[in-house]
Amino acid sequence: MVLECKHVWEHISGYLDGNLDAAVLEEVQKHLEHCEICSAILDSTRNILILTADERVFELPLGFSERLHARLETEMRGFTYGPSGSEEGDT
Amino acid sequence: MNASVENRNEAQMIASILAGNTHEFHRLIQPYERSVYSMALSMLQNEADAEDAAQEAFLKAFRNLDKFRGEAKFSTWLISITLNEARSRLRHKKTAKTESLDELTEGGHVSPALLRDWREIPSEALERQEVRLLLQDAITDLPTIYREVFVLRDMEDLSVNQSAEALGITVAATKVRLHRARLMLQKRLAPELKRVMPKRRWFPWF
Numbered sequence A: 001m002v003l004e005c006k007h008v009w010e011h012i013s014g015y016l017d018g019n020l021d022a023a024v025l026e027e028v029q030k031h032l033e034h035c036e037i038c039s040a041i042l043d044s045t046r047n048i049l050i051l052t053a054d055e056r057v058f059e060l061p062l063g064f065s066e067r068l069h070a071r072l073e074t075e076m077r078g079f080t081y082g083p084s085g086s087e088e089g090d091t
Numbered sequence B: 001m002n003a004s005v006e007n008r009n010e011a012q013m014i015a016s017i018l019a020g021n022t023h024e025f026h027r028l029i030q031p032y033e034r035s036v037y038s039m040a041l042s043m044l045q046n047e048a049d050a051e052d053a054a055q056e057a058f059l060k061a062f063r064n065l066d067k068f069r070g071e072a073k074f075s076t077w078l079i080s081i082t083l084n085e086a087r088s089r090l091r092h093k094k095t096a097k098t099e100s101l102d103e104l105t106e107g108g109h110v111s112p113a114l115l116r117d118w119r120e121i122p123s124e125a126l127e128r129q130e131v132r133l134l135l136q137d138a139i140t141d142l143p144t145i146y147r148e149v150f151v152l153r154d155m156e157d158l159s160v161n162q163s164a165e166a167l168g169i170t171v172a173a174t175k176v177r178l179h180r181a182r183l184m185l186q187k188r189l190a191p192e193l194k195r196v197m198p199k200r201r202w203f204p205w206f
Helices: A005-009 A012-017 A022-034 A036-053 A064-076 B003-007 B010-018 B024-044 B047-063 B074-093 B099-107 B123-127 B129-140 B144-155 B160-167 B171-196
Strands: none
Touching: A005 A022, A005 A036, A012 A022, A012 A036, A012 B171, A022 A036, A036 B123, A036 B129, A036 B144, A036 B171, A064 B024, A064 B047, B010 B024, B024 B047, B024 B074, B024 B129, B024 B144, B047 B074, B074 B144, B074 B160, B123 B129, B129 B144, B129 B171, B144 B160, B144 B171, B160 B171
């Protein structure tokens, strides 16, 4: 069976995560060897995942940590974990 | 998560916090500040809302730490609290992208962008504000159900199983949504990145 391009696209995510069945993987690989377009789609998807995984995409605002820990500090004052769950609860 | 986080004994830290050493909570959450903020920002699309939601998520995690049973990893639990916090704020904001609209798109197929001459984009590209903004916009413009799974799996590096657990959906649904999210991003970002990236001299066919 020869896979068409659009069927290969259905497997791009699985291919990148390495969880395709052996038989499907072989077909996809065979297709990629001769299909420049699908190879380019695979490469571009992989590269986009590398870029979006970079922690610089969403940078923490200046002072984020300080403000967070200050707020936690206020919360912690006098806080105890009661067995009855009688502390200020949330919804 | 990196090795130093894996090697910490979080169960012990949590037990200590519950026993009254509440200040240890600062150290417990430190490795996850960025993850929680990224999750909130990708959902809420606004820095001030994201910071507030992130703080609230950490406060809820602190108050409810005695309800954490340790079946999941602490990071997964924390992320699901963040997700719930962001979701509830989204519902209140009633943004244009409603859950029901998102669900409608779930059956659709996504075709990737066909760019024959794609070449690797160097990670130094991220030093450019323009490139970071393209990525941020593309991620935040994904319909919510795709954005959630993409952020968990591909940005926060949770496994497919952990992502499914955090989202309360099946592993199969997680894989389908993840696949569509990735192709949607490829379709939008491949042409945009190609446009903003300088032509690279060592490829003569440009």
